[in-house]
Amino acid sequence: MPGKIWIVVQHRDGKLHRMSREAVVAGQKLAAAVGGTAQAVVLGHGVEPVVEALTHYELDAVLVAEAEALVDYTPGAYIGVLAAAVAERSPTHLVFGHSYQNVDYMARLAQAVGGSLVSEVVGFEQGDEGLVWRRPIFGGKLQSRLRVSGPAPVVVSVQSGAFSADEAVAGSAERQSLDSAAAVPDREILGVEEVSGEHVDLTAAEIVVAVGRGLGDPQKMGIIEDLAAALGAEIGASRPVIDSGWLPRDRQIGSSGQTVAPKLYLAVGVSGAIQHLVGMKGAGTIVAINKDAGAPIFAIADYGIVGDLHEIVPALTAAVREAKAGS
Amino acid sequence: MKIAVCIKQVPDSEARLRVAADRRWIDEEDLRFVVNESDEYALEEALQIAEHTDGEVVVFSLGPERVREALRKCLALGASRAVHLADEAFAGGDAIATGRALAAAIQNGGFDLVVTGSQSDDVGFGATGSILAGHLDWPHVWLVMGVEIEEGGASAKVTREMESGMNEVIRLRLPAVLEIQAGLNKPRYASLKGIMQAKRKEIATVAPSDLGLDPSVVGAAGSRVETLSVAFPESSGGAEMIEGDAATAAGVLVERLRKEARVL
Ligand SMILES: Cc1cc2nc3c(=O)[nH]c(=O)nc-3n(C[C@H](O)[C@H](O)[C@H](O)COP(=O)(O)OP(=O)(O)OC[C@H]3O[C@@H](n4cnc5c(N)ncnc54)[C@H](O)[C@@H]3O)c2cc1C
Numbered sequence: 002m003p004g005k006i007w008i009v010v011q012h013r014d015g016k017l018h019r020m021s022r023e024a025v026v027a028g029q030k031l032a033a034a035v036g037g038t039a040q041a042v043v044l045g046h047g048v049e050p051v052v053e054a055l056t057h058y059e060l061d062a063v064l065v066a067e068a069e070a071l072v073d074y075t076p077g078a079y080i081g082v083l084a085a086a087v088a089e090r091s092p093t094h095l096v097f098g099h100s101y102q103n104v105d106y107m108a109r110l111a112q113a114v115g116g117s118l119v120s121e122v123v124g125f126e127q128g129d130e131g132l133v134w135r136r137p138i139f140g141g142k143l144q145s146r147l148r149v150s151g152p153a154p155v156v157v158s159v160q161s162g163a164f165s166a167d168e169a170v171a172g173s174a175e176r177q178s179l180d181s182a183a184a185v186p187d188r189e190i191l192g193v194e195e196v197s198g199e200h201v202d203l204t205a206a207e208i209v210v211a212v213g214r215g216l217g218d219p220q221k222m223g224i225i226e227d228l229a230a231a232l233g234a235e236i237g238a239s240r241p242v243i244d245s246g247w248l249p250r251d252r253q254i255g256s257s258g259q260t261v262a263p264k265l266y267l268a269v270g271v272s273g274a275i276q277h278l279v280g281m282k283g284a285g286t287i288v289a290i291n292k293d294a295g296a297p298i299f300a301i302a303d304y305g306i307v308g309d310l311h312e313i314v315p316a317l318t319a320a321v322r323e324a325k326a327g328s
Numbered sequence: 329m330k331i332a333v334c335i336k337q338v339p340d341s342e343a344r345l346r347v348a349a350d351r352r353w354i355d356e357e358d359l360r361f362v363v364n365e366s367d368e369y370a371l372e373e374a375l376q377i378a379e380h381t382d383g384e385v386v387v388f389s390l391g392p393e394r395v396r397e398a399l400r401k402c403l404a405l406g407a408s409r410a411v412h413l414a415d416e417a418f419a420g421g422d423a424i425a426t427g428r429a430l431a432a433a434i435q436n437g438g439f440d441l442v443v444t445g446s447q448s449d450d451v452g453f454g455a456t457g458s459i460l461a462g463h464l465d466w467p468h469v470w471l472v473m474g475v476e477i478e479e480g481g482a483s484a485k486v487t488r489e490m491e492s493g494m495n496e497v498i499r500l501r502l503p504a505v506l507e508i509q510a511g512l513n514k515p516r517y518a519s520l521k522g523i524m525q526a527k528r529k530e531i532a533t534v535a536p537s538d539l540g541l542d543p544s545v546v547g548a549a550g551s552r553v554e555t556l557s558v559a560f561p562e563s564s565g566g567a568e569m570i571e572g573d574a575a576t577a578a579g580v581l582v583e584r585l586r587k588e589a590r591v592l
Contacts, residue, residue: 076458077467101491105470108455109462112424117552120423120453130556137561138451142345143354144561151552187467189499191485196473196493208591214341232592241365244511257489265591272341286589288581289567293344295560304584305567306577316578324582324592 004037007064007092007154009083011102012043015050020098020159022166025058027122027159028096029170034127037093040064041174044082044181046072052176059172068181076106077187080113085183087114092154099158101256111156117149118156121275123163136160140274141297161256161279196257197250201235208234208265211254211281212242215270215291215310219247224314225269231321237261237281239271255280270310273298290314329383329440329481331374333407334430334460335367337391337398338450351557363398366445370508372515374443375406377477383440384408388433390418390426396531403526404518415535420548427459429546432539435464440481442505446471457507468505469498473512477502 008028010021017025025041032039038061043051046069055063066082087095095110097103099121111118123144124135134147134157149155203209210229216222229236237254238247254261256276266284271277273289273296281287282301289302290310299305306313339345340360348355363371374385387402389395390413399410411433418429434442442464444457454470461468473495474487481502488496489509518526536543544550570577570584585592 101471101489104454105488106458108423108427108453109458109468112427112459112462118423118453118455118459119553120455133556138558139339139345139354140341140449140452142560143347143558145558146556148554148556149552150554187500188469191497191499193490193494193496194487196489196495240510244369246514250511256491258493260492265585265589286585286591287567288585294569297561299569300561300563300566302567303589304581305569306581307569308574308577312574313578316574317581320575320578320582321592324586 002093004032004035004094005090005092006032006037006039006094006096007042008039008096009042009103010051010055011098011100012045012048012051017051017054018098018100019166020100020161022169023161023164024096024098024159026164026166026168029059030164031094031096031125034125035093035132040092042083042086042179044071044079056174056176057171058174059170060174062177063174064177064179066179066181066184068184070184070186071181073186073190074102075186075188075190076109078184079106080110081183081185082179082181083110084113086179087154089180095154095156097156097158099160103158107156107158114154115152116154116156117151119147119149120158121160122157123160137275140272142272142295160275162282201251203235203237203252203254203259203261206235206261206263208232209237209254209261209263209281209284210234210267210269211237211239211271212248212269213239213271214241216242216247217270219245221311222247224311224318228267228314228318228321231318231325234267239277268298268302269314271298272296273301329377329381329477330438331378331383331385332434332437332439332442333371333374333385333387333402334442334444334456335371335387335389335398335402336364336445336448337361337389337395338364338448341365341449347558347560351559352555353558361394361398363401364445364448366447366508366510368515369510369512370443370445371402371405371407372513373475373506373508374441375516376513377441377475381477381481386411386437388430389413390421390429392419399531400526401518403529403531404522405516406522409529410531412531412533414533417536417543417549418547420551421546422551422553423453423455424459424552425546425550427456428463428550429536429539429541430456431460431463432541433534434460440503442466442503444505444507446507446509457505461505464505466503466505467500468507469500470507471509472506473509475506
């Protein structure tokens with residue numbers, strides 16, 4: 002059976018979500034790997050700018066479900082429309098960006114249509130073992146290779162940054178309409194709010210010292226403060242540090258926090274889970290200090306020191322002070 | 329309210345992982361296992377809701393014998409009883425098969441609410457809660473950062489995390505499945521009294537047949553996603569590693585940052 006790949010896009014204010022542009026590339030590559038065609042799927046209300054943008058990609062079609070009940074995202078309305086469309090048109094694969102909105106409903110969609118789910122893939126290969134998906138496990142410390150059998154469709158989401166939006170193949174695609182009668186919202190949307198009232202703007206900092214759970218004890222925060230002071234840096238943190246109340250929420254860096262790109266980023270006791278990396282991988286120079294030589298953070302760092310941060314950080318503070326005094 | 333909480337037991341985040349001999353999973357021997365991080369927040373949220381509504385919390389977990397220890401901990405924290413989906417037939421399930429088994433265990437228990445974590449720290453599909461909701465045909469929300477029960481338990485106002493520091497506030501009908509994100513509360517510690525009481529609380533063990541499920545629809549037999557292998561990622565060049573004792577390494581690093589990277 003030739004592949005019929007659907008790329009289900011997410012959008013806001015007439016623009017494609019960044020991860021959806023990456024999903025388009027994943028979908029095009031998947032169509033090439035399995036032999037088949039790719040189509041984009043758009044759900045919403047007033048989505049013409051998004052549809053128009055998608056018609057300039059090399060796609061077999063852009064399928065559009067337009068309805069007032071789709072103006073805000075709800076899983077009920079999205080799953081209703083997509084499940085009906087899947088039943089009618091039998092795609093083999095549904096490709097999503099691994100965004101918070103998509104993860105909210107794609108698994109349930111897979112279950113609803115009798116398909117299967119592979120979440121957060123970073124790549125795939127068509128080879129002797131069939132189509133094999135690669136994805137991280139244990140926060141990126143390990144990777145697994147998965148194979149899916151059984152009836153279509155396979156619902157997959159692609160990890161942020163795993164595919165480059167620049168590699169999209171341009172072309173032209175024709176718009177087709179999807180039935181949106183099954184769009185029944187199952188949530189009432191009351192509004193959107195900012196997570197933390199007060200706001201430390203970490204994006205303006207030239208140097209960021211990010212502290213992770215590896216600090217072990219909030220009483221030890223002084224060594225981080227000393228290093229930041231010596232460097233003239235702002236302090237940022239991984240999520241568990243914030244969740245445990247060691248620092249306020251507005252210092253969180255990552256997919257749910259701030260995205261920073263300072264000229265120097267020091268990750269101290271941070272393992273390097275993808276949700277953290279997306280918030281800092283654009284930094285100029287990255288230093289990682291971690292006692293585990295296998296920590297994923299070292300893969301994106303420029304300089305690494307393996308060891309106990311409680312020894313290394315004070316030594317680093319002293320070395321920075323000395324260097325600054327000498328210059 | 330009567331609340332079901334689903335928890336998973338996972339290796340401690342500090343665990344030194346090794347690939348098993350058959351390369352299909354990690355070698356679990358000598359690893360320390362704990363309750364999955366977001367599930368701890370889920371249990372706490374459920375306990376707080378139960379306290380405010382004069383309700384009770386029943387905790388569910390699917391997994392091998394070691395899972396009893398995690399369930400016992402939840403009982404010590406305040407859950408009234410536990411259900412262990414322990415049968416060998418449940419093992420090796422993909423997200424859809426695991427969701428099916430948990431839904432069957434919860435289905436006829438008269439629950440007003442199901443609370444789960446948002447994602448496991450080992451496999452991390454972020455899927456079990458919403459699949460469970462699909463099997464129950466209840467609404468669900470992923471990444472819950474706040475819950476307010478309304479109308480005496482008929483609906484809930486729920487805060488859902490979005491990307492980049494924004495939350496969406498929504499209302500949904502109950503019963504529902506709430507998939508809790510880490511950080512929305514402060515999980516309590518077990519008291520000595522709680523630990524003592526937990527010893528007398530029930531952990532029921534159930535097999536597929538107890539849930540009216542054929543063993544072929546759960547676990548590896550009921551799954552379509554198969555793990556071929558797991559491995560440490562190939563290091564892609566990566567960092568220049570600086571060696572030496574703390575003072576030496578710190579000195580070399582500062583030198584590199586000044587002379588080579590020119591960022592100091
Ligand atoms: C939907 C979702 C959103 C998320 N959003 C974010 C986000 O915005 N930001 C974020 O950061 N995370 C986020 N996370 C969490 C993320 O998945 C990781 O759990 C988190 O980033 C891990 O934080 P950590 O590295 O501090 O802790 P861990 O992963 O526990 O790592 C601690 C590290 O410290 C090291 N260490 C321990 N002791 C020492 C020592 N003495 N000396 C040196 N090193 C030591 C360990 O080797 C380990 O590598 C999110 C998760 C989900 C599911």
